[in-house]
Amino acid sequence: MSPAALCLTTILAIVAVGTTVGFLAGVRRRMDLEQWTVGGRGFGVALVFLLMAGEVYTTFAFLGASGWAYSRGGPTLYVLAYLTLAYVVSFFILPQIWEVGRRHGMQTQSDFFLARYRNPWLAGFVCIVGIVCFVPYLQLQITGVGLIVSIASYDSIGRGPAMAVAVALLVAFVCASGVRAVAWVSIVKDVLMVFAALAIGIGVPLIHFGGIGAMFRALAQAHPAHLTMPGATSNLGHAWFISTVLLTSLGFYMWPHAFAASFTARSADTLRRNAVVMPLYTLTLAFIFFAGFAAVLVVPGLSNGDLALLTVVRKSFPPWFLGAVGGAGALTAMVPASIFILTAATLFAKNLYRPLFAPAMSDAQVARLARAMAVVLGLASLTCALLASTTLVSLLLTGYAGVTQFFPGVVLGLYWPRVSGRAVFTGMIAGVGSAVLLMTTHHDPLLGLSAGFLALCLNFLIVVVLSLLTPAVSRDAARHGTLAWAAGT
Amino acid sequence: MRKPSRAALLLALIPFAAMCFSVPLWDRIDPMLLGLPFNLFWLIAWIGLSSGCMWLAYRLERAQLRRAGQPQ
Numbered sequence: 001m002s003p004a005a006l007c008l009t010t011i012l013a014i015v016a017v018g019t020t021v022g023f024l025a026g027v028r029r030r031m032d033l034e035q036w037t038v039g040g041r042g043f044g045v046a047l048v049f050l051l052m053a054g055e056v057y058t059t060f061a062f063l064g065a066s067g068w069a070y071s072r073g074g075p076t077l078y079v080l081a082y083l084t085l086a087y088v089v090s091f092f093i094l095p096q097i098w099e100v101g102r103r104h105g106m107q108t109q110s111d112f113f114l115a116r117y118r119n120p121w122l123a124g125f126v127c128i129v130g131i132v133c134f135v136p137y138l139q140l141q142i143t144g145v146g147l148i149v150s151i152a153s154y155d156s157i158g159r160g161p162a163m164a165v166a167v168a169l170l171v172a173f174v175c176a177s178g179v180r181a182v183a184w185v186s187i188v189k190d191v192l193m194v195f196a197a198l199a200i201g202i203g204v205p206l207i208h209f210g211g212i213g214a215m216f217r218a219l220a221q222a223h224p225a226h227l228t229m230p231g232a233t234s235n236l237g238h239a240w241f242i243s244t245v246l247l248t249s250l251g252f253y254m255w256p257h258a259f260a261a262s263f264t265a266r267s268a269d270t271l272r273r274n275a276v277v278m279p280l281y282t283l284t285l286a287f288i289f290f291a292g293f294a295a296v297l298v299v300p301g302l303s304n305g306d307l308a309l310l311t312v313v314r315k316s317f318p319p320w321f322l323g324a325v326g327g328a329g330a331l332t333a334m335v336p337a338s339i340f341i342l343t344a345a346t347l348f349a350k351n352l353y354r355p356l357f358a359p360a361m362s363d364a365q366v367a368r369l370a371r372a373m374a375v376v377l378g379l380a381s382l383t384c385a386l387l388a389s390t391t392l393v394s395l396l397l398t399g400y401a402g403v404t405q406f407f408p409g410v411v412l413g414l415y416w417p418r419v420s421g422r423a424v425f426t427g428m429i430a431g432v433g434s435a436v437l438l439m440t441t442h443h444d445p446l447l448g449l450s451a452g453f454l455a456l457c458l459n460f461l462i463v464v465v466l467s468l469l470t471p472a473v474s475r476d477a478a479r480h481g482t483l484a485w486a487a488g489t
Numbered sequence: 490m491r492k493p494s495r496a497a498l499l500l501a502l503i504p505f506a507a508m509c510f511s512v513p514l515w516d517r518i519d520p521m522l523l524g525l526p527f528n529l530f531w532l533i534a535w536i537g538l539s540s541g542c543m544w545l546a547y548r549l550e551r552a553q554l555r556r557a558g559q560p561q
Contacts, residue, residue: 081508212524241516279536282536
């Protein structure tokens with residue numbers, strides 16, 4: 001068997017095993033909307049951990065982070081900081097979200113905004129922004145699969161056909177199975193990914209330098225500036241690091257799928273314990289960084305940094321190993337991508353289409369419409385992935401600039417009785433608008449600070465000032481309404 | 490909504506101070522520890538330490554919830 005065939009067969013086998021596990025997990029359950037979207041609210045610590053780890057550690061972590069370690073250097077360290085801090089933040093919001101979620105039967109993030117602020121326009125806006133932000137995130141995953149297949153086939157299969165096959169597989173998987181299947185496939189994916197990360201992170205430096213320490217010493221000597229900020233960039237310094245870490249750690253659970261994953265938990269305590277253990281999973285990423293940094297010296301001069309990890313693996317290991325890494329990588333793209341499609345499709349059908357166009361729709365019809373929407377979303381992201389070319393990390397940061405604008409509405413909605421829906425809506429529009437404006441006019445970073453972070457500051461300011469300007473009488477009413485909302489009376 | 494205790498919030502601020510705001514202090518290559526550049530070593534160490542901080546916060550919150558008589 002040729003190296004390419006061996007490699008592709010291994011990938012195919014891994015994807016097949018993963019998908020089968022997923023199908024089996026959902027097969028004996030009736031798939032109503034509640035089961036499809038939030039798994040019947042019965043997940044314990046282990047399944048919630050797998051679901052969250054499943055959707056967090058995406059192709060972004062696998063190819064994107066190592067790609068930035070290769071092409072940008074020091075600034076990529078923001079990933080280790082922001083993931084850890086995101087769980088710290090989650091400790092203070094997810095259990096509370098879970099409680100109100102159970103009380104009001106919430107399935108999506110948009111449900112939260114509707115229940116808290118009783119403003120259907122705000123809820124609809126949240127829904128649209130959420131769906132739009134999924135497109136770059138999905139595009140990232142699909143691009144990742146394309147890169148994996150083209151490298152694993154030793155460049156005999158183009159990225160376009162590979163991406164098309166991946167999208168078809170994804171949509172079929174999502175329509176048939178739902179959120180429980182995704183949690184179970186995560187087991188296969190996580191085991192493989194931890195194994196691959198350790199093997200690559202230790203193996204690559206060992207083969208080419210004799211150890212991790214020797215590799216870093218060689219790199220520090222050859223490119224002294226690469227390992228610290230701003231690394232190989234001109235404008236990603238410490239101010240960028242702080243603002244980006246704040247933006248992304250606060251925004252992490254504002255992704256509609258991550259937000260909704262908290263509804264799958266059995267109890268609020270499950271989510272608190274999860275916040276304690278999740279940071280440790282970030283350690284896996286450190287090993288992926290080792291490989292990315294090693295690639296700077298081993299395979300210099302790649303046009304696309306996102307190819308660094310796979311190229312260095314192909315140069316260092318036998319074809320079957322490249323196949324195993326590719327298979328892990330493919331699942332790492334497909335598991336989160338199915339969650340994104342599932343979440344975005346549910347948001348569209350349940351929170352946008354039904355309230356605006358067809359109030360009489362039954363849950364079963366909503367579930368059917370959501371499946372149809374999954375196909376549309378898959379095709380939209382595939383088109384973007386075929387047309388655009390940008391680094392995986394930039395794609396993710398674009399999405400973050402959008403979803404983090406939900407943060408003021410969520411955290412103040414939970415803890416500040418005085419915050420008004422109109423203030424949250426105005427702040428969010430200003431936040432999303434300024435983020436889009438700054439990014440499309442190439443002012444990111446601005447004054448050394450991440451554009452999304454500046455937009456978030458503006459957003460927060462508007463929400464607080466407008467809420468304080470709300471007259472006192474309606475403030476009492478608001479306080480009363482909020483207490484009633486939180487207590488379920 | 491019951492607010493989290495001040496002690497838990499303070500515990501949560503420690504990882505933020507260590508991994509985010511203090512970046513100019515630890516973003517350097519030397520001294521290399523365990524074969525890692527100092528900035529990488531610092532962040533990896535704080536992944537573990539942050540989990541420790543949140544474990545303490547968890548113990549605190551749980552004790553408070555028990556005292557308040559709320560179901561777990």
